[in-house]
Amino acid sequence: MATSTKIVLRKTPNKAGLYPLAIRITKNRNSTYKFIGEYIPLKDWDVKNKLVKKSNPESKHINDLIDIELKKAKKGVKSLKKKNRDTDAHKIKKEIYTPSRNVSFFEFAQEHLDDLEASENYGRLSTDSSLISYIRSFNKSNNLEFRDINERYLKKFKIYLKKEHGLVETSIMNVFVLIRLLFNRAIKNKIVKRKFYPFGKDKVQIKFPETQKIGWNKWEIMLLEQIPDLSFDQLHARNLFMFSFNFAGVRISDVLKSRWSDFKNGRYYYRMGKNNKLVSLKVPKKVYDILEYYKKDKRHSNDYIFPELKAANVDDSKDIHRIIKVSGKKINRHLKNLAKMVKVEKKLTMHIARHSFGHIAEDKIHPKKLQKLYRHSDLKTTIGYQANFIHSDADEALDSVINF
Structure with a gap:
């Protein structure tokens, strides 16, 4: 049977x-x-x-x-x-x-990739596939056991990533984070014993270097808003940036997935693609002006607001991911040209909308309120992120010493 x-x-x-x-x-x-x-x-x-x-x-x-x-x-x-x-x-x-102890690192890694594909998490799938390819190229064969990934192996691997692929420290740490994730899961599944775990105190430590987060200030944002005589693509790119900025830096994927039905009773309701959280935010007046521009192409109440996904197969999440990825690159190219038009020598991409909001907020808003706007699960994440944009105390301390 x-x-x-x-x-x-x-x-x-x-x-x-x-x-x-x-x-x-x-x-x-x-x-x-x-x-x-x-x-x-x-x-x-x-x-x-x-x-x-x-x-x-x-x-x-x-x-x-x-x-x-x-x-x-x-x-x-x-x-x-x-x-x-x-x-x-x-x-x-x-x-x-019942897990087998004979599962190799690459077999276990492939199970991880298969799970990502099955859950239609194509963004993470693309990233993790690339990271695993670095390990394959270094290892030069599919024969790799978890117990072989020791401190010496990881140190040699780090040198290889720098020398052969030109990866910076942050990118290298991202590869190590994936290895650590797979190691922890393998330990949980009794594929490898914890004594072979190569990370932690007195072993290999994962430390990300501080990254520079520079947003646009309010005067620069105003210059961006006032650029006249734009082409449709340039105007569209600015609209998407301002839509994100006015909602405290909504990610490009969530912006493009926005539907008319997401707007109810003066609020914007959407589910974050990154962690599936349901978010509700008040709709600022400037966003209403942006929405008005796209109303002529509205086909029904559940239609996408922006044009990128209107022709997509809504039942094919892989197709949607592909369109968003291609569209993001195109939009960022137009934003780069807009920055040149206003002669602002700062990077301008969709992600900079989030940094710009943080830069303008500085320390004017209580961290707990910012936590809600940023959709962070942990207040420490908000405080750490906002620290990138608060310089007044240090500036005042410097002035108190050198101004004589």
């Missing part, structure tokens, strides 16, 4: 009254369950489609996880069937979910 794998909502709730989701593996009418670690109210479960309803704020995250876990289970069953080891449900579960 064929083996079936399905996602189910179990009937016994936890103390909070929430019901657990589990992968059900059935063979010869016997079933076993692998819980995926998510609990939801009974009313949020779509019995027919076997999905979490959109009424649940975490529906996308949980449904993505369901998709990943189902693919993992089906892939495992298929592999066991080829080896004639799919004898009963309990053995299948044990084979699939």
Whole structure:
């Protein structure tokens, strides 16, 4: 009899009254369950489609996880069937979910990339694929065990990245962060013992160098707003920048995904692509002026506001990611030309909208309020970020010494 794998909502709730989701593996009418670690109210479960309803704020995250876990289970069953080891449900579960100690670093890294693709996190997939390619080129073969990645290996790898690829310290640390992530997951899955962990005190430490964050000041922003006789592409690039700036630096991907239905009762509601947080912000008057410019092309209430994604296949997240990536480069080229037009010798990209907001805010706004505007999970992140733009105390201290 064929083996079936399905996602189910179990009937016994936890103390909070929430019901657990589990992968059900059935063979010869016997079933076993692998819980995926998510609990939801009974009313949020779509019995027919076997999905979490959109009424649940975490529906996308949980449904993505369901998709990943189902693919993992089906892939495992298929592999066991080829080896004639799919004898009963309990053995299948044990084979699939009991990690092997013989998994190499690159096999484990590929599982990580497969999970990113299954969850349609194409931005992270593109980045991490590139980082892993550096490790492959250094290693010169696919034979790499976790225990081989020791302090000596990482020191030689760092020299290689600098010499052969010209990577700066920040880029090198990003590669090390990925290695550390995979190492921690491998330890958790009992693929490698913690004694082989190469990071930490008295070992390899990951320290990012301070980066220079320079935003435009309010006078420069005003110059940008007042440039006359722009082409459509130049005006569009400025509109996107100002849209982001007026919402405290919304990321380019979230800006381009904005729909008319995101604006309700004078507020802008959107879900951040980076962490799936739902955000609500008051709509400034300048944003209404920007929206008015695009109203003539509005097809329906749920239509995209900006033109980039209007022709995209909304069911193909890979296509949407590709369009956003290409569009971002084009928009930044036009912003660079706008900076030249106003003779401001500072970098101007969509990301600078966030730095500009921080620069103008300085220490005028309480960090807790800025934390909400920046959508940071941790107040320390906000304080650290804003420190890049607060110079008044140091300037006053310098003046008190040298002005005599």
